[in-house]
Amino acid sequence: MRRPQIGALHSIVGYWSYGLEAPGIVVMPTGTGKTETMIASRCPARRTCARSCPGDALDPTARTG
Numbered sequence: 001m002r003r004p005q006i007g008a009l010h011s012i013v014g015y016w017s018y019g020l021e022a023p024g025i026v027v028m029p030t031g032t033g034k035t036e037t038m039i040a041s042r043c044p045a046r047r048t049c050a051r052s053c054p055g056d057a058l059d060p061t062a063r064t065g
Helices: 003-017 033-043
Strands: none
Touching: 003 033
16 A cells, blocks of 8 residues: 555544544545545445545546536
């Protein structure tokens, strides 16, 4: 794993350690491995996660307007 991913995982585990039920938000720049980070965080904890990204930026056929 890369440094941004490890840092994000530490933040996620730290948030979970408080026992809060509210969803948390992890913000990572483009190209830092958000998908891998969310998969890695979800697997051992068996928690649900959602990942979002601007679809129009990834899909050249997406409509604009």
